[in-house]
Amino acid sequence: MKNLPSNLNSIIMHVVLFTYTIICLFPVYLLVNNSFKSRRAIFKQPLSLPNEDTFSLAGYSKMFSRIDFSIFFYNSAVVTIITLFFVLLFGAMAAWALSEYKFKGNTMLGLYLALGIMIPIKLGTVSILQLMNTLNLVNSLTGLIIIYIAQSLPLAIWILTEFMKQLSNELKEAARCDGVNEYQLFFYIVLPLLRPPMATVGVFTMVPVWNDLWWPLILAPSNGKQTVILGMQQYIGQYVTNWNAIFASLSLALIPVIIFYLIFSKQLIRSITAGAVK
Amino acid sequence: MKKKFPFHIIVFLFPACFIYSIFMIYPLIDTMRVSLYTQNLLGENMDDSSGVRAFIGFRNYYDLFFNDTWSWHFWNALKNNLYFFLLHVSIQTPIGLLIAAFLSNKELKLKNTYRTLIFLPAMMSIVIVGYIFNLILSNLWGIPQTILGVVGLEDLYQPWLGLKGSALITVSLISIWQFVGIPMMLFYAALLNIPEEILDAAKVDGSSGLNTFWKIKFPLILPTVGLMCVLTYVGNFNAFDLIYAIKNIYAGPEFSTDLMGTFFYRTFFGYQHQLGNPTMGATVASTTFGIILIGVMIYLFAFQKRITRYQY
Numbered sequence A: 001m002k003n004l005p006s007n008l009n010s011i012i013m014h015v016v017l018f019t020y021t022i023i024c025l026f027p028v029y030l031l032v033n034n035s036f037k038s039r040r041a042i043f044k045q046p047l048s049l050p051n052e053d054t055f056s057l058a059g060y061s062k063m064f065s066r067i068d069f070s071i072f073f074y075n076s077a078v079v080t081i082i083t084l085f086f087v088l089l090f091g092a093m094a095a096w097a098l099s100e101y102k103f104k105g106n107t108m109l110g111l112y113l114a115l116g117i118m119i120p121i122k123l124g125t126v127s128i129l130q131l132m133n134t135l136n137l138v139n140s141l142t143g144l145i146i147i148y149i150a151q152s153l154p155l156a157i158w159i160l161t162e163f164m165k166q167l168s169n170e171l172k173e174a175a176r177c178d179g180v181n182e183y184q185l186f187f188y189i190v191l192p193l194l195r196p197p198m199a200t201v202g203v204f205t206m207v208p209v210w211n212d213l214w215w216p217l218i219l220a221p222s223n224g225k226q227t228v229i230l231g232m233q234q235y236i237g238q239y240v241t242n243w244n245a246i247f248a249s250l251s252l253a254l255i256p257v258i259i260f261y262l263i264f265s266k267q268l269i270r271s272i273t274a275g276a277v278k
Numbered sequence B: 001m002k003k004k005f006p007f008h009i010i011v012f013l014f015p016a017c018f019i020y021s022i023f024m025i026y027p028l029i030d031t032m033r034v035s036l037y038t039q040n041l042l043g044e045n046m047d048d049s050s051g052v053r054a055f056i057g058f059r060n061y062y063d064l065f066f067n068d069t070w071s072w073h074f075w076n077a078l079k080n081n082l083y084f085f086l087l088h089v090s091i092q093t094p095i096g097l098l099i100a101a102f103l104s105n106k107e108l109k110l111k112n113t114y115r116t117l118i119f120l121p122a123m124m125s126i127v128i129v130g131y132i133f134n135l136i137l138s139n140l141w142g143i144p145q146t147i148l149g150v151v152g153l154e155d156l157y158q159p160w161l162g163l164k165g166s167a168l169i170t171v172s173l174i175s176i177w178q179f180v181g182i183p184m185m186l187f188y189a190a191l192l193n194i195p196e197e198i199l200d201a202a203k204v205d206g207s208s209g210l211n212t213f214w215k216i217k218f219p220l221i222l223p224t225v226g227l228m229c230v231l232t233y234v235g236n237f238n239a240f241d242l243i244y245a246i247k248n249i250y251a252g253p254e255f256s257t258d259l260m261g262t263f264f265y266r267t268f269f270g271y272q273h274q275l276g277n278p279t280m281g282a283t284v285a286s287t288t289f290g291i292i293l294i295g296v297m298i299y300l301f302a303f304q305k306r307i308t309r310y311q312y
Helices: A004-034 A039-044 A058-066 A069-100 A106-118 A121-134 A141-164 A169-177 A182-211 A214-219 A228-238 A243-273 B007-034 B059-066 B068-103 B111-123 B126-136 B143-150 B167-179 B181-192 B196-204 B209-237 B241-250 B260-269 B278-310
Strands: B037-039 B053-055
Touching (some): A004 A243, A004 B068, A004 B167, A039 A243, A058 A243, A069 A182, A069 A228, A069 A243, A069 B007, A106 B007, A121 B278, A141 A214, A141 B007, A169 A182, A182 A228, A182 B007, A228 A243, A243 B111, B037 B059, B059 B068, B059 B278, B068 B111, B068 B167, B068 B181, B068 B260, B111 B181, B126 B167, B167 B241, B209 B278, B241 B260, B260 B278
16 A cells, blocks of 8 residues: 555656657647648548558658759758867867966956857847858858857857866876877867767757758848758748648758757757756 | 966967857947947948948937837837746746656656657757647648547637737747757756755655655755746747747737847848838847846846855
8 A cells, every 4th residue: 555655646747747748749740740641631630640542742742843952951961060060179179278277367268258158149130241241151151150150159168168177187197298289188188088068069059050040041041052941931931832842841851850859869868967058 | 477378278269269259249249339320221232331320329229119110019029028938937937847856756767758758849940840830720720629629629719829819828838838848957957966865864854745846856946947037038038930930020910929039130121111220120139138138137146146045
């Protein structure tokens, strides 16, 4: 009898959590599921899985005939990967300087760089657009990449600094005794040790960049330079009535992020719960 | 003896500081400067920096707050945005807390699966989420009618996103649905960080589960609750994508879903018969910046001071 209350508790917890999980997944299920169905079936049986009669790839073929989604994917991938590379490199370099060396203004500089975590870069849009015009970077992926690097650096530096403070001194001192200079120390010894926090920084950089609408909308709205999200948004704006194609394009834009998340979720969640992000 | 500033430190710091300062800090400050000017709007290219600008001090701010052309939209967007935020805090935070409290239970099975799946929507593009719900809630598809029909309540259905009275609440609930995972994760992390001894001591003293939660765990994670509130506040006043995806920049019906982000966009780029106005756009952005700053200050001074005594 003693176990009864705790059993009851765990049943209640499972019911609540399970229900909430269903609420979270239901819209995603509806979307992806219906992207593989014929138009009739979307309206007649929206909840059921596709079967022999209702399975259809009409939406996907319609979409691919109208626009070249592969260009958008290419653009998004290029922007995301290059951004990530520079955020990790520059972020790690700055975090290393802030955590390793004592110099005048260290704390102030750390605070200055952390400001960007709280202040949304969107608020500088008016001047950024002007700046990009002057630099001739409007309608280019380069402009997007630069903005994304600036936007992602503060959080990356914060997370990496916290991590670097925990690195053991012995390793660094041993290397220094062997006559390794500061650059070699950083690039050959410290950088390879950063894999765990880099996964976290990677997710926190890549997901917002991949999902962003604002900057592609403002900086690269013209043909051939759209990211997936902007391209999809413009496409849906044009073909509001073709539900197959809408479901197909939404699913296509969504699935990469889901796959990416499921691959990295363990690492991401572990680092959040370990207190890397406070 | 004064040493020369070591060159390698500069090398390590330069790239990050340069990009961050030029493309983030400078534009923020420059936006505030631009907000003190007025611009000849007849220029063809509205983001053309060569357009003639004249210094007018705080006139733009006066117009934004008190001149009918702007003020109705401004106060409307601000009011909607505050409501949007209050709904988030009062719904998202408790749900996140409840789920986190359940997940922090050590004996619970499948908790990693729950955690991963409940966090999933937070990883999705807001634009996609907006479109999905636009379809789900549309008249044509009939999903809510079907679901409500199961329990015999199909008459309850209304085109919630299209009605002036319910559009903002519906949009807020969609956003809450998407981001519940974030408070859940932060609270979960905070609950895991509570020292084991404290909880053991409570158990020995005969404290029940619920009692332990409210009297011991909750006060200890209060700093995280405060942090969550301020993060939500900043995020909410930065919101744009969701309204844009569901309602476009017109934030209908009758601007009932207009937030500072959409108002900023319309002011800057123009819409229908209104020309884009970069300097007024800068004024809206700077005002939003001020609003965000006020929220962060309140958190830092009032909230954090009061809760420091709970720290362990």
